[in-house]
Amino acid sequence: MKKLFLIGLKDLQLMFRDRAALTFMLLAPFLLTIGMGFVTGRFSGNASGISDIPVVIVNLDQGELGNALEDVFFSEDLADLVEPTASDSPEAARQLIDSDQASAAVIIPKGFTDSIIPVQGTMFRPNTTPEPVQIEVYANPSRPTGAGIVKAIVDEFVSRVEEGRVSGMTSIIGLMQNGLLDPQNAEAEARALFENAGMTESTAITLKTDKEGAASTEFDLLAYFAPSMALMFLMYTVSYGGRSILAERAQGTLPRLMISPTHTAQVLGGKVLGIFFMGVAQVGILILASTVFFQVKWGDPLGVIVLILAAVFGAAGWGMLITAFARTPAQVGSVGSAVMLIFGILGGSFVNLEVMPPFIRLFSNITPNKWGLDGFTTLALGGTLKNLTEPISALLIMGAVLFGMAVVLFNRSGLVQK
């Protein structure tokens, strides 16, 4: 295990001494991020990136809270961001999503309000806990960014309602225990508090506004473009790392490693770890730089870290597969550069995938860019690690499958000529 790390660290050290590679890995994506920031008006305050996300609202509840959520989507504050339409039928709404006519459907079930605010006269009675009812966000898998934004709005609303309900209940019980509130009046007071929980500041669930400060669910365009560029150039980095395997074979250091008392698995594992270290260093530095220089708000730090590791793992799988197919370092370089650009386009690094044709959106699922961006967008919209199950699982599965294929190919061809 120690040798594995030593080989990986040696590769990382060599990367930091290669000025040309550093320029391509760090400076180029950073400059492109700045360029995209200017193009989209992020630096001039005229940001106009993601907008008019089509969403279908089905309010079967028609209670206070259901109406409040519907009002959120139809509010002025979200007018630029979402384009809501109301529907009475969940089936019809799902049909619209399935036929790719909207990013998501928000289905507020009947009894949603009652599940939060109990029916009059039942609040403090035993065995009358209302059945939990959940809002359904029927997401369009081919429009992950839009669906993610809709989901983030719903999550934020539910979270505020839940927060209000718990704090209200705690206050009422406290008042009753201290004799400050008559039990006869407690239910009326509680109902008033719960109703307010859903109503107050409902329009504060805003995106693209600086007025709410850091506490609001704010989407920064650079939180999309910075990871876009980082993920695109990550493909260069992983192919650079893969190229080093073939370069070491050509310059004789790989055979020398194999002659030393080091197992083949340690050598190959060390090289893979080196690629992983390089990718993590690259994306980590770019994210740090974006935070320091552009004040990009990335969201949940734990989610960001885990997502970086998963994205690098998925991308490194591609790097290894390209290397296993190639015969020379130059081949890895040229194929790697081509893959970097193709994945950049397919994965949404330049153009939001939601405006792409369905077959491209389908094809984008093979790119780490798509899943990485999906995750970073979710985080920037206020999501946390627990909201990243899908992109992280996809990236890990991608990495594992590609590594497996690469190992089979390496076993066939031999790491060095045998």
Place this chain on the structure above:
Amino acid sequence: MPNILEVRNLVKNYGNFTAVKGISFDIKEGEIFSLLGPNGAGKTTTISMLSTLYTPTSGDATIAGYSITKDPMAVKQVIGVVPQEIALYEDLTARENLIFWGQMYGLSGRSLHCRVDEVLEQIGLADKAKNRVKTYSGGMKRRVNIGVGLLHKPRLLFMDEPTVGIDPQSRRAILDTVKDLNKQGMTVLYTTHYMEEAQELSDRVGIIDHGELIALGTQDELTRQVGQTDTLVLHIGENEDADALAASLKGIKDVLEANATDHEVSIITPQAENILAAVVGKANERGIKIHSIDIREPNLEAVFLHLTGRALRD
């Protein structure tokens, strides 16, 4: 002295091509053994099999009692390898290279750093240890390349043509290093196609050609095979017909053998001075201009010529 290396019927095939054809030899602990042969003779393939990099097609070898096929990890602990190409990280300094490779051989901590300092002194690069290898001359790189092979104090050191492509001064330094290492008790298997190096360094020599070990023994034993003969080498012009001259020289009394190579004709004879006039006469008859003539006493070159009919550098 006991044998540290015993090679038995080692074969390596690449498809239909056999690079090494069942060679067998032993090396005693503490000796310098040279594997002498022209380029493509199978020297590097042999070293690659002995160092466990390539798997033999058949046959086996034991190093310090460990089989290269059955116990390669144990073999790797015993041997040091100086490959023919410079296998170093050019963007790392000499010290960083030595530290990394030392770690690969299981050295660590203080003992690693002390050993790196010793090796840097030994290869004469202590004062330039902090420079990146890519800034070094070819000779300096070769010395670091050797240093890596010495880090873990191997009992048996394989040196695969370590002087290829370097200046005479660096070559001299490397040959002296090999002698010093041997004096310190290290056994050395040295491959070369330079007859002079094999003659200077070796206790015993194996001559390899086309994957076969065609002669084996001390230098005296080998030169005795060709008898008390001299080798007369005629250097002729580029456009001259060396083959025709060689054929005509075979008719001269006391010419035991005459072989043509590029612009040269090599003649084996008991006494070179006795046939000199006749040889020059034959060349004149054919209108061939002789640029220069070398007379060589019995040596490994003559042995190779005697055994293969070709010069070593062919």
